[in-house]
Amino acid sequence: MLKAEDKEKVLDQSFRDSVATIDQQGRRKYIHPKKPKGKLYNKRTVASIVYLILFFTLPFIKISGEPFFMINVLERKFIFFGQIFGPQDFFLFALGMLTFMVFIIVFTVVFGRIFCGWACPQTIFMEMVFRKIEYWIDGDAQQQRQLREMPWNAEKIRKRATKIVVFYAIAVLIAHFFMAYLIGMDKVKLYMQEGIPAHFGTFVSLLVFSSVFFFVYYWFREQVCIVVCPYGRLQGVLLDKNSIVVAYDYVRGEPRSKGKKEAAAPAGDCIDCAACVRVCPTGIDIRNGTQLECVNCTACIDACDAIMTSVHKPTGLIRFASEENIREGKKPRINARIIAYSSVLAILVSVLGFLLITRDDVDVTILRASGAVYQKLPDGRLVNIYNIKMANKTRKDIPLTLKLENLNGEIEVIGGALHIGAEGYKTQPFIIRVDPAELKARKNEVRIGVYEGDKKLKTAETHFMGPVK
Numbered sequence: 001m002l003k004a005e006d007k008e009k010v011l012d013q014s015f016r017d018s019v020a021t022i023d024q025q026g027r028r029k030y031i032h033p034k035k036p037k038g039k040l041y042n043k044r045t046v047a048s049i050v051y052l053i054l055f056f057t058l059p060f061i062k063i064s065g066e067p068f069f070m071i072n073v074l075e076r077k078f079i080f081f082g083q084i085f086g087p088q089d090f091f092l093f094a095l096g097m098l099t100f101m102v103f104i105i106v107f108t109v110v111f112g113r114i115f116c117g118w119a120c121p122q123t124i125f126m127e128m129v130f131r132k133i134e135y136w137i138d139g140d141a142q143q144q145r146q147l148r149e150m151p152w153n154a155e156k157i158r159k160r161a162t163k164i165v166v167f168y169a170i171a172v173l174i175a176h177f178f179m180a181y182l183i184g185m186d187k188v189k190l191y192m193q194e195g196i197p198a199h200f201g202t203f204v205s206l207l208v209f210s211s212v213f214f215f216v217y218y219w220f221r222e223q224v225c226i227v228v229c230p231y232g233r234l235q236g237v238l239l240d241k242n243s244i245v246v247a248y249d250y251v252r253g254e255p256r257s258k259g260k261k262e263a264a265a266p267a268g269d270c271i272d273c274a275a276c277v278r279v280c281p282t283g284i285d286i287r288n289g290t291q292l293e294c295v296n297c298t299a300c301i302d303a304c305d306a307i308m309t310s311v312h313k314p315t316g317l318i319r320f321a322s323e324e325n326i327r328e329g330k331k332p333r334i335n336a337r338i339i340a341y342s343s344v345l346a347i348l349v350s351v352l353g354f355l356l357i358t359r360d361d362v363d364v365t366i367l368r369a370s371g372a373v374y375q376k377l378p379d380g381r382l383v384n385i386y387n388i389k390m391a392n393k394t395r396k397d398i399p400l401t402l403k404l405e406n407l408n409g410e411i412e413v414i415g416g417a418l419h420i421g422a423e424g425y426k427t428q429p430f431i432i433r434v435d436p437a438e439l440k441a442r443k444n445e446v447r448i449g450v451y452e453g454d455k456k457l458k459t460a461e462t463h464f465m466g467p468v469k
């Protein structure tokens with residue numbers, strides 16, 4: 001067994017001089033990971049099936065004729081869990097984004113990059129859809145390499161053509177569903193029925209997105225995680241020695257014992273078989289320590305566990321653990337740090353949830369008409385003019401009435417009864433008439449109840465201006 005402090009002396013650090021996916025000449029090195037198998041891979045398969053079912057069914061789910069989920073950036077209409085959000089809910093959106101970012105940071109500090117391997121759409125589609133199809137068409141890693149090296153012949157043309165057609169077809173399908181999340185499945189179906197000439201711009205966008213997806217899954221692949229993804233690039237500052245990541249137990253594994261069955265010096269448990277490297281979709285050797293390229297897919301854990309079982313040693317040479325756990329030979333435990341970070345998360349999520357649940361169906365703002373002071377009627381009463389701005393976040397038309405709550409007077413809505421259509425925005429003027437005897441000062445606070453039938457929706461506050469007292 002290796003003492004923790006000897007690690008730096010023993011481990012070869014030359015891996016830091018290069019990237020696994022780029023050769024000495026700077027060309028792309030295509031990774032052909034061996035097909036993973038094992039307990040964690042089976043769990044990931046189940047998780048990805050759930051994810052894919054959700055991804056492909058959510059656009060079909062509707063509530064009162066509207067999508068369950070929609071992110072229509074162009075029309076600034078957002079629907080989450082059937083609730084409609086518009087520009088007036090910007091603070092909720094900002095709070096949601098803030099919570100999401102804190103969640104990402106706190107979650108990563110504690111649990112590392114587990115999201116990447118188990119929930120990120122890029123990894124799910126790459127490893128659980130396209131990679132499986134690739135194994136089906138091209139065979140396992142060794143056959144893929146042979147196919148790559150072989151000259152163009154009937155078999156290579158057939159396999160390449162099949163892969164391109166199948167990959168592109170799935171890319172087109174994904175692009176359609178992404179569009180459904182943007183504009184709703186009904187519109188996607190309508191556009192398809194009306195044909196390309198009627199929606200040529202949308203068709204071109206769809207073609208571009210399909211081609212991007214195809215490019216990513218056919219060629220670019222793990223480079224998204226290594227080079228493009230900002231979350232991946234942040235790992236260096238988010239992870240610390242207490243973060244739980246996929247890690248090699250160098251204390252137990254080193255020095256490696258390949259061909260040293262009868263070695264004089266005591267050897268570690270790693271038999272240097274490189275099974276963990278062969279299955280890695282980003283081409284790294286996890287035995288070199290936590291690296292930016294590792295997406296925590298756990299394929300190396302499964303591979304190493306199988307090897308350990310075959311050589312009758314305990315599994316878990318590669319496992320979920322922190323650097324601290326490995327150095328001290330302890331199991332991951334729930335510590336004060338995890339509790340503190342999780343509490344912060346729980347508070348943020350609770351606040352956001354509370355604001356979402358208590359969100360008003362109708363937003364109402366009442367402002368005095370700019371520039372106007374007051375007018376005196378022939379009967380001596382005073383008049384102020386106001387504008388009411390209304391935003392209806394529901395799918396039904398809402399008739400509204402206004403009542404003065406702290407003044408005796410009259411409200412008269414100008415331009416017909418107060419009414420706001422489903423998901424509509426409207427501004428309408430109204431006047432308040434008050435007897436001057438009601439006023440205590442030049443500027444008087446006035447509270448106006450906004451009602452839908454007998455149900456009070458909110459109390460708006462404004463002022464009534466009168467003569468100097």
Ligand code: SF4
Binds near residue numbers: 276279281283296299
């Ligand atoms: S090192 Fe292991 S967990 Fe990380 S990407 Fe490679 S196979 Fe997946």
Ligand code: SF4
Binds near residue numbers: 273276277287304307
């Ligand atoms: S799979 Fe396990 S035993 Fe084989 S090289 Fe990797 S860490 Fe060592």
